Amino acid sequence: MAVVSTAIATLLGTLLAIGVEMRRQYGMGLEALIFAPMIIPDIVLAIALLSFFSMLNLTMGLHTIILAHVVFNLAFVCSVVRARLKSFDWSIVEASADLGASALTTFRRVTLPVIAPAVIAGALLAFTLSVDEFIIAFFTAGAGRASTTLPMQIYAMIRFGITPEINALATIVMAVSITALTLSQRLNRGIIGQ
């Protein structure tokens, strides 16, 4: 679940970030819209998404959790990648075209490799947030037992008292989060150091 939503959010977030930076002049409204999911309390976002999904008559399940997570992860990936693009020298994109590369080749061989550390950092951050996110997942999961995330599983188990399994699971969640977060920080520092 976390992997899929991270992948989608990273892809969309990176493209969105590039799009926003290239058309910076029409900025402000769009900017607020992108940051909204980062600022709005999780519970508000969760309820909003829930009512949105039921308005569309979507059956709840893993796919709705993924969708919901993409929504808030997008904001984080986008802001990390945009921070990198602020110091990005767009003339290298023009230089690539000047040397005969198509737009797609330029993206693959010049733009992406240069912003790659930020994209990975954004992805790791999104992954961390997704792995231990509870509220949004809880609201958008629906009733089916099949679609539970790890934090939801822990929450369900906790109602019957704290067992060694819960401790073990919690440790795993924490270990994964801390590892991903540390890696993400490392990469980001590398970018600033450049």
Place this chain on the structure above:
Amino acid sequence: MSEPRTLLAIDHVSKKFGQVTAVDGISLDIRENEFFALLGPSGCGKTTLLRMLAGFETPNDGRILLDGHDIARTPPNKRPVNLMFQSYALFPHMSVRANVSYGLEMERLPAAEIRSRVDAILATTELVPFADRKPEQLSGGQKQRVALARALVKRPRLLLLDEPLGALDKKLRGAMQLELKRLQHEVGITFVIVTHDQEESLVMADRMAVLKDGKLLQCDTPHAIYEHPADRFVADFIGVMNFVPGKASSDGVVAVNGARIAGKVPAALSPGAPAVASVRPERIRLFPSGETANRTTGTVEALAYHGLDLQLHVRTPLSPKPFLVRVTADAADRRPVASGDQVELGWDAADVRIFEE
């Protein structure tokens, strides 16, 4: 000698950004194998014109003919034209060799050919020892050579250079000017260089165009522009010029103090119209022997040695600004002058240029 062939014809090209007209109806011919300079003060539209030649901007009006074909709307990756960026725009994640190979890889040439062409250009630009370095590990002059090699290796019909020496310090700049000129001879590619430094274009260009506010003022050889500037702005912008303001007469200019400056008056100037007479510092003689058409006396305010020659600032009654006079050190030795001395200056009518004020 046969008439040189026109490679690129810029035909009434204009470019507007909103209200700003960056390039205003410019027409120019650039010839095969020449070193051409676009010169003008900052903001006159040089970069915009160059970017239209490279394909990054589309003109609002006019045609750009390369070998007779209109390329005004051809995208940059489809033109046999390369641009060397003002900021160099090297790919930071690639080695020098990878930067230089990139353009040939885009042409899908065989690996062996890419290798030999890259090796050759790295040798020409003296970059072989740095082939495996990343751009961040290079000095300014080395980066500049990588940018040049990366564009030259494609063997474009036309190489565009946007202020290529702007980021270098003065001494390195002098060396690179000659280096660029040598390279251009060696590779036999037409160069169009943008600069705001008039000295640089005088040194390097075969022909040059002077631009102001998006308009073309004059296009000719450096020598012709220096000796016969089209108007007052060009006269002032290129080299150093002494100006005497006044009113036009039939055979010269009458200065504010009533003195007459003899010189050829342009036909467009009717007698009595505001006019300015001008003369280059090196055309003025100190204590002239014999007859000269123009003479004045003045007081030396300052003097400075510039190696072979001596520059004097002389206060005269002819103009509010002191005259700048350049004499050879030999001449100065024959009759030494010091600050505060009264001196006599003279120059010929043939050395006077008269412009509308």
